[in-house]
C-alpha cells in the first residue's frame with residue numbers, strides 16, 4: 300500500500316468510524332481500503348476504472364458520513380474544492396481529514412483545515428480537523444471564465460488543465476490542424492474543451508465529441524459549450540473506453556504530468572486509444588514536447604506519422620492509417 304493509505308489504516312480512524320468516505324484514494328489500494336467498509340469516490344474516471352470499486356463524478360453523493368478523508372490532490376484549488384465537497388458530505392459533528400505523502404507536499408495542507416489531531420508515519424502525514432463548510436460545495440461557485448482569444452470564453456474548474464489560459468502547445472495544434480469540412484471530430488483529453496470548441500466554432504457542420512478522464516474537466520467543457528452556444532457531446536472516459544465510434548479528425552494534446560511513475564503509461568494509453576478510433580482516411584493530430592517520443596507508440600499502432608509543424612518547444616504530428 301502507498302504510505303498515505305498505510306498511515307490511514309494504522310491510525311485506526313476507519314475502524315472507529317460508522318460510515319467513512321474516502322476521496323481520491325490511490326486506485327491500487329482501493330480494494331483493501333474498501334474492505335474496511337469505506338465508501339470510495341474519485342474525480343478521475345481512469346482512477347475509478349483502475350480501482351474497480353466506488354463511484355466517480357464532480358462530487359460525492361452527500362450522505363451521512365461521520366468521517367471524510369481527502370487524499371491530497373495536486374494543486375491548491377483542487378485540494379480546497381475536495382475539502383469543500385468532503386465537508387458537505389458529512390453529518391453534523393462529522394470529522395474531516397486530509398492525508399498524503401510527505402514528498403508530495405502534504406505538509407502545506409495543515410493550514411487548509413482547523414487541525415484537531417495529526418498523525419505521521421510511512422512517509423505520510425494525516426491531519427484531522429473541523430469541516431470546511433465555509434467553502435462552497437456547488438461547482439458553479441468555483442467557475443472561472445476566460446477569453447480563449449478564439450472568439451469564445453472557456454471555463455475552468457479547480458485543477459482542470461491550464462486554468463485560465465490557452466496552453467502554448469494547444470495553440471500550435473490549433474494553428475496547424477486542417478479540419479475536415481464535415482464529418483466527426485474527437486477532442487481526446489479535452490480539459491476545458493478549448494480544442495473541440497474551437498473546431499466546432501470554426502466548422503459548425505462537424506459533429507464534435509470531447510472526452511476527458513477528469514469529471515471536472517468534462518463539466519467545464521459542458522459549461523463552456525453552453526456559454527459559447529456550441530452544440531457538442533462531452534463525456535467522462537478513461538482514454539476511449541466510453542467513447543463510441545470512429546472519427547474523421549482527432550485532436551490530442553496528451554497528458555504528460557499526471558504522476559511521476561505513471562505519466563508515460565497514461566500518455567501511451569491515450570495515444571493508442573486515439574489511434575483505434577481513427578476512421579479510414581481520418582487524421583489524428585498530436586501535439587507534444589519535442590523531446591517526447593510519441594512517434595514510436597503511434598507507428599506501433601500502425602499509423603504513418605509526419606511532422607506537420609514545430610517550434611523551439613513543441614512538435615505537431617499528423618498521423619494517418
Ligand SMILES: C[S@@+](CC[C@H](N)C(=O)[O-])C[C@H]1O[C@@H](n2cnc3c(N)ncnc32)[C@H](O)[C@@H]1O
Nearest residue numbers: 345460469488489490511512513537538552554
Ligand atoms: C495536456 S492536457 C490537454 C487539455 C486540453 N486538450 C487542452 O488542450 O487544453 C491533457 C488532458 O488529458 C486528460 N487525461 C489524463 N488522463 C486521461 C485519460 N486516461 N483519459 C482521458 N483523458 C485523460 C487530463 O485530465 C487533461 O485534461
